[in-house]
Amino acid sequence: MFTLYQYLHCPYCVRTDMVANYSGLPHKKVLLLNDDEKTCVDLVGVKMVPILQTEDGHAMGESLDIVAKILSMAPPEKQLLPKTTADQITGFISQFSSAINHLLFPRNVMITQPEFETEGARAYFQKKKEKMLGVSFDDAFTSSDTNLKDVNTMLADMPQLPLPSARNNQLGWDDIYIFPTLRNLTMVKGLVWPAPVKLYVSEVAALCNIHLYDEQAV
Structure with missing residues (x-):
């Protein structure tokens, strides 16, 4: 083990x-x-x-x-299916990395997560990520509307995602690269998830038994 x-x-x-x-x-x-x-x-x-x-x-x-x-x-x-569209899709998502980080970083410590159970753990993360963002978590959260608009544009324009149900419910290398960022975005309230994107996230989460944040979203 x-x-x-x-x-x-x-x-x-x-x-x-x-x-x-x-x-x-x-x-x-x-x-x-x-x-x-x-x-x-x-x-x-x-x-x-x-x-x-x-x-x-x-x-x-x-x-x-x-x-x-x-x-x-x-x-x-x-074993994982070969990588096919991951580079295209992660390249597309990376164009929105600043907006994604501004949405996710403050929310990581606003919701209940075991790695942030103590004040010291939250402060450690916040200091590091505020330096990366160049703004405070309070300011990043306050600017959510602007970043929500950008990430909603990303979701609306997302290239076609490879559904597990279309490949015999097998996990692929594409999922290893694509899914984690989309999964983390489920902690953000106010995002508009197109049905195909939401279905992809739900199917991969179920296939791999990965926790989604929908019920904790802020």
């Missing part, structure tokens, strides 16, 4: 969680506090997640390397 150290909100952690759950391999999840540097440094020498630790104690970071490691242990029927 392997162990995944992760955060609930982290899109890179979502990648590894998707494959771990989909694979059916027995594993343990450890949800770290966001300001817990020591555990990460002890395991891989640097503050980062996700981290996979094998039964013999070997630990590794980098989400795509962890995905590859899990796949090396997974049965043939749980």
